[in-house]
Amino acid sequence: MNxxxxxxxxxxxxGQNHARVYYRLDNAELIAVSxxxxxxxxxxxxxxxxxxxxxxxEMLKDPEIEAVSxxxxxxxxHDVVMKAIEAGKHILVxxxxxxxxxxxxxxxxxxxxxxxxxxxxxxxxxxxxxxKAKILIENDVIGDIVSASAKRVGPFPxxxxxxxxxxxxxxxxxxxxxxxxxxxxxxxxATMGSILEKCEYEDHAEIMTKFENGITGxxxxxxxxxxxxxxxxxxGTDGIISVDYIDQSIDVYGKFAQDVQIEHKEPLKEELTSxxxxxxxKTQPEITGEDGLNALKMVLAAKQSSNKRIPVSISEIT
Numbered sequence: 001m002n003x004x005x006x007x008x009x010x011x012x013x014x015g016q017n018h019a020r021v022y023y024r025l026d027n028a029e030l031i032a033v034s035x036x037x038x039x040x041x042x043x044x045x046x047x048x049x050x051x052x053x054x055x056x057x058e059m060l061k062d063p064e065i066e067a068v069s070x071x072x073x074x075x076x077x078h079d080v081v082m083k084a085i086e087a088g089k090h091i092l093v094x095x096x097x098x099x100x101x102x103x104x105x106x107x108x109x110x111x112x113x114x115x116x117x118x119x120x121x122x123x124x125x126x127x128x129x130x131x132k133a134k135i136l137i138e139n140d141v142i143g144d145i146v147s148a149s150a151k152r153v154g155p156f157p158x159x160x161x162x163x164x165x166x167x168x169x170x171x172x173x174x175x176x177x178x179x180x181x182x183x184x185x186x187x188x189x190a191t192m193g194s195i196l197e198k199c200e201y202e203d204h205a206e207i208m209t210k211f212e213n214g215i216t217g218x219x220x221x222x223x224x225x226x227x228x229x230x231x232x233x234x235x236g237t238d239g240i241i242s243v244d245y246i247d248q249s250i251d252v253y254g255k256f257a258q259d260v261q262i263e264h265k266e267p268l269k270e271e272l273t274s275x276x277x278x279x280x281x282k283t284q285p286e287i288t289g290e291d292g293l294n295a296l297k298m299v300l301a302a303k304q305s306s307n308k309r310i311p312v313s314i315s316e317i318t
Contacts, residue, residue: 007030011040034052034056066089085116097293124267127248169221187209
């Protein structure tokens with residue numbers, strides 16, 4: 001099997017997971033890792049038997065490297081992605097795609113112009129429970145979808161310093177709803193606030209999203225709850241699908257209630273395998289840069305809505 005030669009830029013918590021998965025994948029060869037912390041990056045390089053760089057731009061000069069995962073803080077996504085595109089590397093950038101809409105649009109356009117695969121790391125789409133839920137919805141197991149309600153809560157993560165719960169947490173479920181419903185969001189209403197002194201940004205948010213076909217998505221996220229919960233409930237005209245992201249489990253209630261069996265898989269492994277397949281076959285990735293752009297629009301609309309205290313149309317986001 002021809003292996004895609006890959007590298008990881010940024011080996012904090014998420015980047016270390018990317019390095020671990022690439023090292024174990026049959027279709028990847030981890031060539032190098034890069035990070036500003038020499039202690040961290042040298043340890044990861046030794047663990048996975050690859051080169052390391054303190055300067056990612058030097059690493060991008062390596063002609064052997066075909067694709068990179070970019071796992072740096074959100075505020076640096078634009079600069080790193082643009083340099084990786086110019087270096088001719090295919091890219092998976094962790095969510096959110098960028099800090100601002102203008103940055104995201106520039107990244108997507110340049111990737112198109114240069115013929116670069118640009119994928120956004122919305123890993124929950126690869127959760128086996130979400131993929132099964134999509135199949136059940138497409139097979140009309142619960143009839144026409146009416147609404148969805150998500151809860152993504154837990155304690156404050158000290159490693160998150162540059163964004164709030166909107167971009168860090170809410171973006172997951174907003175993207176999942178868009179994926180499951182296969183309809184564009186049209187309007188968002190949200191309330192957000194900050195209670196924790198140690199958090200510079202919003203630490204809780206309640207978001208309501210209207211989709212083109214009339215479905216309503218409701219989402220609660222926070223860094224205030226002492227336990228971790230990741231749940232989604234989808235209501236249809238003939239029943240309900242209840243998803244637990246953490247357990248990768250589904251319950252179906254209603255007219256066609258059934259026992260749903262799911263094969264547990266690591267979503268990140270599925271995501272990186274899919275990304276590398278798109279690089280190898282030169283085809284559009286399952287989660288595109290445009291998908292990342294769409295998810296970012298929803299979060300920015302939520303932030304604007306909270307600031308203005310009125311519903312905000314997605315079309316108004318620029």
